[in-house]
Amino acid sequence: MIISHEVAGSGPAVVLLHSTVCDRRMWDGQVPALVGAGFRVVRCDLRGFGGTPVPDRPYDNARDVVDLLDRLGIERAALVGASGGGRVALALAARWPDRVTALALLCTALAGQEPSAELRAFGEREDALIEAGDIAGATELNVRTWLGPEAGEAVREQVRRMQRHAFDVQLAAEEDFPQIRVETDPAAVTAPTLLVTGAHDFADFGRIADHLAERIAGARRLDLPWAGHLPALERPDEVNALLVDFLGAGAGLLAGAQAAGS
DSSP states (O other), rough: OOOOOOEEEEESSEEEOTTTTTTGGGGGTHHHHHHHOOOEEEEOTTTSSTOOOSSSSSSSHHHHHHHHHHHHHOOOOOEEEETTHHHHHHHHHSSSGEEEEEEEEESSSOOOOOOOOOHHHHHHHOOOOOHTTTTHHHHHHHHHHOOTTTHHHHHHHHHHHHHHHHHHHHHTOOOOBBBBBOOGGGOOOOOOOEEEEEESSSHHHHHHHHHHHHHSSOEEEEEETOOOOOOOHHHHHHHHHHIIIIIISOOHHHHHHHHHOO
């Protein structure tokens, strides 16, 4: 199965991988800016999110993205991943390093990371609401938790719609199939890497970024003092400028494409 996706623009490929609070619609504010900067932008829904159905067997998100790239005829791409999408992007970049031209991780999760007491308390509260059948309450908990102080009501409503859709799709599934766990070493990443965190996020994600900065050669580390967990939604224009600068100048993707075409 090829996961649901959209493609826009032309030029060096950039794949956008959404947070697991959201779906590919979280990148609505980034696609026009990246296309305008000269990139071919691919955004997709992971299994059980947006337009991609829940899995009907054990699955591998990173392999799903590679299969999508193969279907689209894209040999190499930059990856931009938010939270759970960052975990997928990191796994792909470590397992298939020759296919990744650049890696931008926004408040990324990390497989196997032990959660703090605060993050564990959030998970327990979410589970309790779901078990009680209060899906609206679980949705509101996620909206309150994952958006920082810069997020207005329009952004909160956008996250509310995406999270509620994910709950509805996933809770309707007859069986919950597990992800296939593949051990990956961040040190295997060879692409230029940007690690972004938000000052208003759980401390867990800052610790993850610090760990990855030590493991990935040459990784750049940036903390946004205004951001919560979803900076691409909270201040899209600022994140767009950051991504265009990193992908175009920092990673040299546009310069490389222009040289190849000259």
